[in-house]
Amino acid sequence: MDYKKLKFATRQIHAGLDHNEPTGARGVAIYPTAAYRFKTCDYAADLFELSEAGNIYTRLQNPTTTAYEERIAALYGGVGAMALASGMAALLITFTSLASAGDNIVTTPYLYGGTYNQFRHTLRRLGIEVRIAPDENPSTLAALIDGRTRAVFAESMGNPTCAVPDLEAIAAVAHAAGVPFVVDNTFGAGGYLCNPFDWGADIVADSATKWINGHGTAMGGVIVDGGTFPWNNGRFPQIDGPSEGYHGLNLYEAFGPAAFIVKCRVDGQRDMGTCPSPFDSYLMMLGLETLSLRVRHQVESTRRLAEYLKAHPKVKRVSYVGFEDHPSHANASRYFRYGASGVLNVELTGDIDTTVRFVEALELAAHMTMIGDSITVVTHPASTTHKQLSEADLKAAGVTPTLLRVSPGLEDTDDIIADFEQAFAKTGL
Numbered sequence: 194m195d196y197k198k199l200k201f202a203t204r205q206i207h208a209g210l211d212h213n214e215p216t217g218a219r220g221v222a223i224y225p226t227a228a229y230r231f232k233t234c235d236y237a238a239d240l241f242e243l244s245e246a247g248n249i250y251t252r253l254q255n256p257t258t259t260a261y262e263e264r265i266a267a268l269y270g271g272v273g274a275m276a277l278a279s280g281m282a283a284l285l286i287t288f289t290s291l292a293s294a295g296d297n298i299v300t301t302p303y304l305y306g307g308t309y310n311q312f313r314h315t316l317r318r319l320g321i322e323v324r325i326a327p328d329e330n331p332s333t334l335a336a337l338i339d340g341r342t343r344a345v346f347a348e349s350m351g352n353p354t355c356a357v358p359d360l361e362a363i364a365a366v367a368h369a370a371g372v373p374f375v376v377d378n379t380f381g382a383g384g385y386l387c388n389p390f391d392w393g394a395d396i397v398a399d400s401a402t403k404w405i406n407g408h409g410t411a412m413g414g415v416i417v418d419g420g421t422f423p424w425n426n427g428r429f430p431q432i433d434g435p436s437e438g439y440h441g442l443n444l445y446e447a448f449g450p451a452a453f454i455v456k457c458r459v460d461g462q463r464d465m466g467t468c469p470s471p472f473d474s475y476l477m478m479l480g481l482e483t484l485s486l487r488v489r490h491q492v493e494s495t496r497r498l499a500e501y502l503k504a505h506p507k508v509k510r511v512s513y514v515g516f517e518d519h520p521s522h523a524n525a526s527r528y529f530r531y532g533a534s535g536v537l538n539v540e541l542t543g544d545i546d547t548t549v550r551f552v553e554a555l556e557l558a559a560h561m562t563m564i565g566d567s568i569t570v571v572t573h574p575a576s577t578t579h580k581q582l583s584e585a586d587l588k589a590a591g592v593t594p595t596l597l598r599v600s601p602g603l604e605d606t607d608d609i610i611a612d613f614e615q616a617f618a619k620t621g622l
């Protein structure tokens with residue numbers, strides 16, 4: 194089926210399903226198998242040489258996961274996708290497929306905390322330097338690029354600040370330097386709210402744990418290859434050059450525009466073992482069937498909750514990209530659709546103790562480090578994710594003692610607002 198002709202809401206249900214499936218089953222089957230019988234030794238040899246496509250071992254591919262990957266690739270309009278065990282795994286395999294010891298990656302500063310850790314510690318220990326720009330201006334990023342840069346990176350909407358960089362301008366900076374633009378599009382909800390390929394990105398890496406799964410039932414990550422980057426510019430011999438692991442096979446010559454995603458699978462997934470379980474791939478596929486419906490509801494609840502909180506006397510400040518006073522309002526309006534964001538940040542009056550009491554007084558909303566769940570989530574960074582930080586670091590990260598991050602779920606919005614109202618009353622704020 195040519196999914197390009199279908200709208201997003203149709204693709205999220207049909208892509209990846211085999212309409213000629215022999216049992217006639219409506220859904221995708223879960224294949225709880227580690228390995229696959231080879232019909233002949235020659236066939237097995239061809240699979241291992243990459244001259245034939247097929248299942249070898251579930252660390253590399255699994256029919257349930259393949260169906261899920263086809264759905265993700267169809268949603269993004271990419272040439273291929275690979276599913277992984279987590280969003281952190283997606284970033285790790287992306288960067289280690291692009292860069293080697295002595296190379297560097299240039300990134301915007303407004304990143305998820307776990308990504309900072311991977312950049313500052315793990316990639317550094319592997320000899321890959323990550324140059325974190327002091328701001329997200331394209332010219333600031335351009336100034337950090339040199340002959341050993343192998344990618345420019347940004348989150349399409351930063352977690353938790355909701356900062357939205359100028360994607361199109363940053364893509365131009367990366368391309369002028371002959372390197373791909375990699376975007377973590379977790380907040381772009383599987384391409385529904387934002388599709389970075391529309392704005393010049395070459396590779397997308399997401400945490401599927403969030404909106405893609407949508408129900409907080411499984412961890413996952415995806416890498417999507419837009420198929421647009423010309424790998425034969427001399428900077429990527431691991432893609433356009435002889436592969437040691439495959440008797441000198443040149444992945445770019447063999448797989449053309451899909452060379453990068455093949456590289457992620459046949460080297461990254463093979464060697465680092467970051468594969469998802471087939472059951473989790475099934476949960477992701479199920480979650481995807483309702484992605485657009487869930488996200489539309491969550492974006493609308495975020496807007497209503499933001500307006501309610503803005504007018505509340507016990508609220509000091511609401512940071513929401515839908516409001517004109519948010520520094521990223523213009524970029525969010527340009528690069529994101531349908532109301533832009535399913536996350537807001539709010540600073541309450543009072544102090545850290547009253548804020549803790551407020552969080553504990555919430556009855557529907559859950560206190561978790563999660564976003565994009567069907568349950569409304571409230572996170573208090575000062576007592577959780579950012580507890581170890583010094584006061585200076587907290588200030589730099591914009592985390593105040595009374596700040597809360599809110600990701601509305603799928604409950605009726607009136608009930609979410611009523612929950613906040615009763616928590617304000619109970620806390621005596």
Ligand SMILES: Cc1ncc(COP(=O)(O)O)c(C=O)c1O
Pocket residue numbers: 279280281282305307308348352377379380399400401402412413414
């Ligand atoms: C923007 C972003 N990228 C990556 C990750 C990491 O994903 P995971 O928790 O699935 O490993 C997260 C997790 O919150 C995230 O918010």
